Amino acid sequence: MDLLTHAFTFLYQIGDAFSFLVLSACGLAVVFGMMGVINLAHGELIMCGAYVTAATTRAGLPLPLGILAGALAAGAVGMVMERLVIRHLYGRPLDTIVATWGISLAATQGTLILLGSSMPGIGTPLGSFAVGGYSYSTYRVVLMVAAVAVLAGLYLAFNATRFGTLARATIQVPHMAEALGVDTRTVYALTFGLGAALAGLAGGLYAPTMTIVPTMGTTFIMEAFVTVVVGGADIFLGTAPAALVLGTVRALLTTWQGQLFGQIGLLVAVILVIRVLPRGISGLILRERA
């Protein structure tokens, strides 16, 4: 096998791990970074996105629209959740953890009761391509592109739109924003909705590649948390580099020692990073910049 193939396989693996981490974490990062809320029901929002995507696609909608529907549905569910529960718990982060965990429990089992123990899959589109004797799923490359696109989109949303400005103002100096006539409650609700929609988007994007079951959220949640914690509060300076670092760590460990070490390595990484950088990678970058 020549060097180029080697390099490509390795980059493909890193890209694959990176896109999984970014997509599963970005919704959580928005909610945690902007609002300081730890949403343990994040995985169930991903599941919601996947279910809606699978259902609409099977009903005849083209896949991209199905994914969009999944994201919107999860976003709507997120807004409702914010209105009914999260809103009453601002400033009580530990209680939020407990409450969202309760939601997660009820949502998983409720889905099982309502929709059965599994949903038929929709199949991965776009086929495969070959490089140097290996074949790869084309759709996986689409996922990598989607991860980068989501990051870019978020950057624009927070830096070039009125909502972004208001959101950042609200989060940084809430009383000031309020004094300036910003409806901070709406901003919080929208931010949470955005985070939920991103979760739904992740679910929708991965729906064609996975078994669609009520418990599928749990396969995302740990990775999402690790990425957000390692990244710190800032999505662009934190989540993205964290996903890159962790993706590389995981790809290396998995190649070298198998999946178990890939998994445990992630957990050890999070412990070490918190110890060394209590505010995550973004904390480090921001400090250096200041």
Place this chain on the structure above:
Amino acid sequence: MPRTPRGSRLSALAAALLLSTPLAAPAARAADPIKLGVLEDQSGDFALATIGKVHGIQLAADEINAAGGIAGRKLELVIYDTQSDNTRYQEFMRRVLQRDKVNAVFAGFSSASREAYRPIVDQLDGFAFYNNQYEGGVCDGHMVITGAVPEQQFSTLIPWMMEKFGKRVYTIAADYNFGQISAEWVRNIVKENGGEMVGEEFIPLGVSQFSQTIQNIQKAKPDILMTLLVGTAQASYYEQAAAANLKIPMGSSVNIGQGYEHKRFQPPSLANMYVTTNYIEEVDSPSSKAFLAKWKAKFPNEPYVNQEAENSYLAVYLYKQMVERANGSTKRADLRKVIAAGDVCVDAPEGKVCIDPKSQHASHTISLAKVDEKHAISFPKTWDNIQPYWLGKAGCDLTQKDPMAQYTPSNPPKP
């Protein structure tokens, strides 16, 4: 290790307390129903494969009751949902044995759940049926195991596949007892048949992303891929492998027959998979068709009748025969005497099934199921009367001695 409290003031007090409560059960009269405890996961991770097990037991019980019961006694089911949670098995196993005082228990999907309740069954001298395909090796006089074990599934599947596709074998397996022990079986049988293991990879439970694994397999270029993946997360492998255009013939002991992946996944992700199973609803025989018709009449919404559902169904009939031959006794000792005779057999939907007296495991008719591009099933081969031979050969003989332990090929019974 002392098994009963003896000679002390406190334990005497305890015994007195126990006796003073009105729970010394009156001797069973002929008209009393026979109670069967059913502990299966109707919610949580495993519910997908196990709801059918409860239905199988209900179907058998209804049929038996309609035909007059067992030795004139009706069957009564005591059903609990164990929520895919080991601690629930522990709690409810105590409950069915102590409170409900069932005569036998039908319990457990995952091996962990079985190991969780087994000490309690042993301690309280219960009698339990484990109706699940598993990694094998349980040598316990309190247990009857009706599910297929690796030697039954692999000694049939692997030689057949190696003959057809080639001798280079790659295994991916769930990284826990079932996967590791099954992989050990694959390794041994491949070697016995002159094949070569070109790779082995263990995947932690709950992993859902397989790009690296797919690449490793491509690199090793096997003729046969054994997929011993477990759980809904790991099932994502097939979709991802198909998307990466990995077209190696797959063999498995656990897919299709348990989680009916061919029904759940978009074709052709499972194309070219070969599975040995003692039953699936596609099995094309008159007894199977009749069974399926009865099932669909009672449970029209059943998504699939898998091998564990059939195991559970036939287990009730095995129990019926034991009790009838023990002249209506439900005592464990009496039933084990019947088992020791060596001819407890029933005509199950799959064919004839008998209990091996040494290991108290069941012999099976093993069908080789092939999945095609459209996910339709065909059966290129069927083996009759495949014995669960390993435990007996390795030295487990429950007619002589009851070690109440689980063994593995690398950790066999000590002579």
Place this chain on the structure above:
Amino acid sequence: MSLAMTLLRRLEGPQTLGRGPAFWTAFAIVIAAAIAYPWFADGYTVGNTAYFFCWVFMALGLCLIWGYGGALSFGQTAFFGLSGYAYGVLTLNVGAAYGFTLAALVLAVALSAVMAALLGYFLFFGRIGGVFLGIITLSVTLALERFMAQTAGPEWKIGAARLNGYNGMSGMPPLTVPWFDGEIVLFPDVALYYGLLGLLIVVYLALRILVNARFGNVLVAIRENPERAEMLGYDVRRYQLAAFVIGSALAGLSGTLYTAWGQYITPSSMGLTAAALPVIWVAVGGRGDLTATLLGTLVVLGGFQALTIYGSQYALVVMGLLLVVVVLAAPDGLVVAAMRGLGRLRRREAGR
């Protein structure tokens, strides 16, 4: 007599609900009822109650760490599992003779205390707090779970004890108390019930003394305002560490008792679902008070079990929603809310 009075005074204080003759009379009645209980219940019910008692220690420990110290540990199950496995390894190697199971119990709990001291040093002396503490402790327990799950192979053994991977370790003896003319095996049912009841009373009263002492004062001060506590000259890190070690040792005690009860321990007792349970018990009962946690844990355990028996598949949905409702409507916990309501009612009665 004066000693008893001093002791009683130490049991009361601003950190615990319930004081005065009324409370202690009720306490005595409850204890008497608990002692008489096996006369009136069947073996299963008594054994099942003893099983519930096994878990309460972990809840009380978390109550100390979270409710009093303000540090939410999501990973108490790590110590639960660690001690459970330690008990298994010790007793499978040495056996149950000469009351060794009791020594194994102590050693297993001590192991958790030592591991908690190491982890706690890393956490608290590294000034890790808030949600990060929760995430790290959760990571620790999940990493342990994933590691233990793959130890099925024969190479994973400590002496005669095979770790046995995801299927779990089994075959360890139950707790055995040496007695004059033989020994008492604490099988589930009555013997174990009395053993655990005694232990529970001792631990509960000891914790009451602890939280009402200077130590407890400082602990709640840290929960309320760590900076102020430090500026009163307290080394916040040490107090948090001490609470964490005590609480984790109690989690270890639960794990050991559970293992001895079922003669079985498995990696999934350190998994995500298991890890969240103590948080639920403590949150629902009332994290700010030991008595509330004790009662709440028993109520939740019994209630969820009953739900599973009678509500079948709706049990998890109800549990989840209950959690949300409690956090929203009774943030101090149901038992605390009920106790306060009762107190208010009584005052109104008295005022009339």
Place this chain on the structure above:
Amino acid sequence: MTPLLETRALSKHFGGLHVTNDVNFALAAGEIHCLIGPNGAGKSTFFRLLLGEYTPERGQILYAGEDITALKPFARIRRGMSVKFQVPGIFPSLSVAHNLEIALQHHLEGASLGAEIRRLLAFLNLSAAASERAGNLSHGQKQWLEIGMAISLKPRLLLLDEPTAGMSPDETFATGAMVQALNRDGVAVLAIEHDMAFVRQIAQRVTVLHVGRIFAQGTTDAIIADERVAAIYLGETDAPPLRSVADA
């Protein structure tokens, strides 16, 4: 005579911003000293350096002749320093008496602890609120409670960060009287203060901080008369600078 508190070339910067720049400062035992300066002058950072919440990049802090630069905050407190924060630092869900008990339990217990709590409550005008939740007190009462906790430690040096912020003139005056009473018992006081009336009431000496440096130092009257000091304050009132990290 050795000063009670002394800093030598103390410096701290955040990124490129020097919030404490080469500060040489001394405080005599028994003195009441006020620290003033416009917002962003670095007063709070200086306090946090003294307390050990921030670590300086350069320089030393000496307390009664001992180098305490590397000591943790609680260790400094145990040597006889004590602090009252700008935002009242109390234990909100505990009772007022309980708040004081936590501060007093270092050196008292049993009956004498109870007696001291009662004495302090009277001194702080909080006797009636003894069993009230501390979080329910008025702002001024919270300030007093925190002063009470700070002096419970029997400090030799009391650091006060804007002790009268948010107080009515009457409350401010009463607070001044409290500080002076403490000082008569030998407690040295270093106070950050904006309210010049209060400064005039209590201060014996005043130090003006500006952009992290000592800008002026002297008696209260001399500082008030200094036009340059007035100028930096005027500069501030015209265009209030954004709150910097240092002051937050």
